[in-house]
Amino acid sequence: xxxxxxxxxxxxxxxxxxxxxxxxxxxxxxxxxxxxxxxxxxxxxxxxxxxxxxxxxxxxxxxxxxxxxxxxxxxxxxxxxxxxxxxxxxxxxxxxxxxxxxxxxxxxxxxxxxxxxxxxxxxxxxxxxxxxxxxxxxxxxxxxxxxxxxxxxxxxxxxxxxxxxxxxxxxxxxxxxxxxxxxxxxxxxxx
Amino acid sequence: xxxxxxxxxxxxxxxxxxxxxxxxxxxxxxxxxxxxxxxxxxxxxxxxxxxxxxxxxxxxxxxxxxxxxxxxxxxxxxxxxxxxxxxxxxxxxxxxxxxxxxxxxxxxxxxxxxxxxxxxxxxxxxxxxxxxxxxxxxxxxxxxxxxxxxxxxxxxxxxxxxxxxxxxxxxxxxxxxxxxxxxxxxxxxxx
DNA sequence: CACTAAAAAGGACATTTGTCCCACAAAGAA
DNA sequence: TTCTTTGTGGGACAAATGTCCTTTTTAGTG
Numbered sequence: 001x002x003x004x005x006x007x008x009x010x011x012x013x014x015x016x017x018x019x020x021x022x023x024x025x026x027x028x029x030x031x032x033x034x035x036x037x038x039x040x041x042x043x044x045x046x047x048x049x050x051x052x053x054x055x056x057x058x059x060x061x062x063x064x065x066x067x068x069x070x071x072x073x074x075x076x077x078x079x080x081x082x083x084x085x086x087x088x089x090x091x092x093x094x095x096x097x098x099x100x101x102x103x104x105x106x107x108x109x110x111x112x113x114x115x116x117x118x119x120x121x122x123x124x125x126x127x128x129x130x131x132x133x134x135x136x137x138x139x140x141x142x143x144x145x146x147x148x149x150x151x152x153x154x155x156x157x158x159x160x161x162x163x164x165x166x167x168x169x170x171x172x173x174x175x176x177x178x179x180x181x182x183x184x185x186x187x188x189x190x191x
Numbered sequence: 192x193x194x195x196x197x198x199x200x201x202x203x204x205x206x207x208x209x210x211x212x213x214x215x216x217x218x219x220x221x222x223x224x225x226x227x228x229x230x231x232x233x234x235x236x237x238x239x240x241x242x243x244x245x246x247x248x249x250x251x252x253x254x255x256x257x258x259x260x261x262x263x264x265x266x267x268x269x270x271x272x273x274x275x276x277x278x279x280x281x282x283x284x285x286x287x288x289x290x291x292x293x294x295x296x297x298x299x300x301x302x303x304x305x306x307x308x309x310x311x312x313x314x315x316x317x318x319x320x321x322x323x324x325x326x327x328x329x330x331x332x333x334x335x336x337x338x339x340x341x342x343x344x345x346x347x348x349x350x351x352x353x354x355x356x357x358x359x360x361x362x363x364x365x366x367x368x369x370x371x372x373x374x375x376x377x378x379x380x381x382x
Numbered sequence: 383c384a385c386t387a388a389a390a391a392g393g394a395c396a397t398t399t400g401t402c403c404c405a406c407a408a409a410g411a412a
Numbered sequence: 413t414t415c416t417t418t419g420t421g422g423g424a425c426a427a428a429t430g431t432c433c434t435t436t437t438t439a440g441t442g
Contacts, residue, residue, distance in 0.1 A: 056323060056324055056327045058327070058328075058331060062331050064326075064327035064330060064331060066323050066327075077316070078316045078319055078320055081312055081313045081315075081316035081317075082313065082316055082317065082320060084320075087320055087323055087324060088323065110308075110312075111305065114302065117301075117308065120312070121272055121301075121311075121312060121315065122272045122273065124272075124312070124315040124316060124319065125268070125269045125272035125273055125315060126272075126273065127319050128269055128315065128318050128319055128322070129269050129273060129275075129278055131319070131322050131323075131326075132247060132257050132278055132279065132322075133247055133278060135255075135322075135326040135362075136247045136249070136255035136257070137249075138330075139255060139329075139362035140249060140253050140255060140362075142397095142398070142399095143398085143399080162419075162420095163419070163420065163421095164419075164420095171326075171330035171331075172399070172400085173399075173400060173401080174419090174420080174421095175399085175400070175401080175402095175421090175422080176398080176399050176400070178420075178421060178422070179398095179399085179421095179422085181421095182421085182422085333427090333428070333429095334428085334429080353389075353390095354389075354390060354391095355389080355390090363429070363430085364429075364430055364431080365389095365390080365391095366391090366392080366429080366430070366431080366432095367428080367429050367430070369390075369391055369392070370391095370392085370428090370429085372391095373391085373392085
């Protein structure tokens with residue numbers, strides 16, 4: 001549920017420490033909007049510690065959470081490749097420490113550091129691999145099954161992430177989420 | 192709805208014609224399964240002409256279509272990057288002509304041909320960018336709105352793709368799709 | 383042509399989920 | 413403390429979608 005990429009963050013740490021590249025650190029408090037949908041930026045972020053949410057919001061203000069981003073997850077990189085506007089907003093949930101690459105340094109690294117290039121390529125592929133079955137499952141099964149699945153994957157999710165965010169992640173209303181949670185509880189209380 | 196990548200197919204055509212790489216052509220009839228979920232392969236496909244569907248099926252036989260693949264779309268590449276099993280099956284809809292890369296040649300190209308590397312990177316990023324808003328929209332809006340949207344994007348979709356596939360793409364049952372189509376028709380007949 | 387199989391359309395009913403409320407508790411601000 | 417505000421929980425009903433089944437249409441085959 002909260003995605004991570006430990007290899008990438010370790011590698012970035014080394015790049016940063018080498019001092020050879022235009023990479024720096026930034027920090028954010030909780031609930032700060034870091035990038036906003038439909039805008040242009042010229043830097044790429046990589047989470048060093050903390051949790052953020054990446055979401056799309058529509059005209060009616062509905063939010064749909066794409067991913068919860070943990071250590072080692074990058075954002076802003078898609079816009080680098082496509083030279084377009086952001087499709088998601090990213091907002092910190094907890095306090096956040098990030099590495100930031102300028103477009104120039106990111107490009108330079110992709111060109112000259114084959115290992116970095118491979119890590120980024122794999123990170124992109126992972127994002128695709130992860131999204132596919134998740135959306136498929138969410139469409140095909142009732143909310144309850146999705147919750148059971150979440151709980152197995154990430155038992156403490158209710159403590160860290162708000163109900164509203166969980167609902168937006170699963171793609172249902174908070175009301176429906178509540179109903180499903182109650183059902184689950186009643187079922188487990190029988191034993 | 193049917194995704195394409197004309198630059199990539201043109202570039203691959205050139206690579207193939209150069210004869211310097213381990214790239215060859217294959218052909219398939221309609222409705223042939225080309226790769227199967229949860230298997231390993233050691234080649235990467237790129238569509239030269241025709242249309243295929245990429246879908247996930249679950250234990251209960253439900254299919255969820257991820258993408259309709261047209262000219263220039265590749266598949267089998269995610270497994271190359273992650274060294275894992277396929278998460279989707281791919282099946283031709285029309286007759287299909289494809290280029291096939293051996294893993295060795297694909298790897299060699301990524302390493303030595305910066306332009307190829309960039310094209311693949313961009314193709315991965317495009318897949319992510321495309322998926323995100325689509326699933327978001329499908330979750331947030333009723334079937335009818337989704338159909339209107341599809342029709343604007345791709346007016347002739349009902350002629351090429353079967354109702355069942357369209358339903359599996361939107362993530363609903365054929366029955367619900369029919370209902371929505373009928374509603375739409377009645378509404379447009381009023382004018 | 384007649385026959386079969388597959389795709390499409392839709393009726394009737396059950397279930398799930400959403401909408402619109404209101405109530406209550408927890409956290410922060412005055 | 414008291415007063416907001418925000419998150420949470422849930423009742424009652426409406427709407428959307430699924431399930432199961434039957435009928436019709438279409439496409440293909442001997």
